[in-house]
Amino acid sequence: MKSRIATGVVSALALIAAAGCNLPGKPKAGPEVPRPEEVMSFDKLYGDNCAGCHGVDGRNGSATNLANPKYEAWIDDATLRDVIAKGEKESLMPAFALESGGVLTDQQIDALVKGMRERWKKGDAFGGDTPPPYRATHAGDAAKGKSVYAIACARCHGMTREQPGKAGTILDGSFLALVNEQTIRTTIVPGRPDIGEPDWRGHIPGRAMTDDEVTDVSAWLMSQKPVLPGQPYPNTNQLSGKPGDEPPSAIKK
Numbered sequence: 556m557k558s559r560i561a562t563g564v565v566s567a568l569a570l571i572a573a574a575g576c577n578l579p580g581k582p583k584a585g586p587e588v589p590r591p592e593e594v595m596s597f598d599k600l601y602g603d604n605c606a607g608c609h610g611v612d613g614r615n616g617s618a619t620n621l622a623n624p625k626y627e628a629w630i631d632d633a634t635l636r637d638v639i640a641k642g643e644k645e646s647l648m649p650a651f652a653l654e655s656g657g658v659l660t661d662q663q664i665d666a667l668v669k670g671m672r673e674r675w676k677k678g679d680a681f682g683g684d685t686p687p688p689y690r691a692t693h694a695g696d697a698a699k700g701k702s703v704y705a706i707a708c709a710r711c712h713g714m715t716r717e718q719p720g721k722a723g724t725i726l727d728g729s730f731l732a733l734v735n736e737q738t739i740r741t742t743i744v745p746g747r748p749d750i751g752e753p754d755w756r757g758h759i760p761g762r763a764m765t766d767d768e769v770t771d772v773s774a775w776l777m778s779q780k781p782v783l784p785g786q787p788y789p790n791t792n793q794l795s796g797k798p799g800d801e802p803p804s805a806i807k808k
Contacts, residue, residue, distance in 0.1 A: 592660050597670030600663055604651060613675055614749035618647065619738075625745035625754055627676035630689055636668050645735040686744050686755060687766035691736065695774025703772040707758040722751070731776065732784030739773040 594600060602611070605621070613622030620626060630638075640657075642650035651657035652664060659667075705714065713720035716727055725731075743764065746754035756763040764772075 591658065592663070595663065595666050597666055597674075600659070600667055601670065604659065605667070608647065610749070613671070619741055620745075620747045620749045621671055622675045623745055623748055624675060624677040624680040625686075625748075626741070627672065628680035629686055629745045632668055632672070634689055635671070636664055639664050639667060643735060643737055646738050647733050648738075684756065684763070687740075687764075687769050689740075689744075691740065691770040691773070692766070693770065695736070695770040695772075697771070697775040697778040699767075700771035700773070700775025700778075703764075703768045704775055707764060707768070707772060725776065726779055728779075728781040728784040731780040736770075736773040736777050739776050740769055743769050743772070 606616070608616050608618040609621045610616030614620050638648065639659075640650065640652035640661075641655050642648045642657075649657065651659045653660060708725070709720065711720045711722040712725045716724055742752060743758065744755045746752050746757070755769060758764050759768075
């Protein structure tokens with residue numbers, strides 16, 4: 556009896572030894588899914604976090620044309636990193652840094668900046684011309700900005716929401732609710748070659764826009780943002796936003 560038990564134990568041990576690492580329930584050797592913070596591939600990081608808005612190859616997205624060499628020449632490394640890490644307030648650009656509530660480590664943000672520079676930054680993108688600075692240096696004058704819009708933008712985008720130009724309207728309240736002054740500035744200065752939008756030198760016939768003009772027109776466009784964008788209430792542009800000034804359908808009965 557004891558001999559049979561001993562033989563059975565030896566046989567079982569032999570089977571386990573023969574099985575080696577292929578024990579029931581143990582994963583087989585092969586590619587493993589890395590932890591999120593260990594992903595450092597630019598293609599993976601960009602595809603998962605940027606491509607949905609900026610396009611799969613940095614262009615033809617709903618947001619900034621990152622593959623535009625003029626944009627890459629205009630924004631410096633520190634500012635580009637800051638935009639990715641902290642986002643842009645009052646726009647659709649979210650913050651991606653962990654400390655700002657995002658999902659990317661500092662090293663991953665550095666990998667994104669490095670990858671964008673390596674792929675899309677090219678030589679002297681401005682041909683020796685000096686563009687207005689990335690950030691406005693002073694507050695814009697909306698009243699002056701309306702006049703600038705009329706000569707620099709209206710022929711393509713129209714002067715009112717109701718009468719869009721050949722490139723559509725940028726005065727729609729729902730659109731303006733999704734952008735801020737920096738978004739407008741970032742579209743005007745380096746342009747959007749992927750959608751046919753010229754840089755700051757191609758808006759006014761015969762000359763480039765000045766820094767003040769870019770700042771003023773951005774301020775005027777933001778002044779056109781409705782108080783309640785996207786809401787189906789009449790005369791929403793006239794609402795003050797103060798208590799007691801709610802549209803009729805919002806008043807509790």
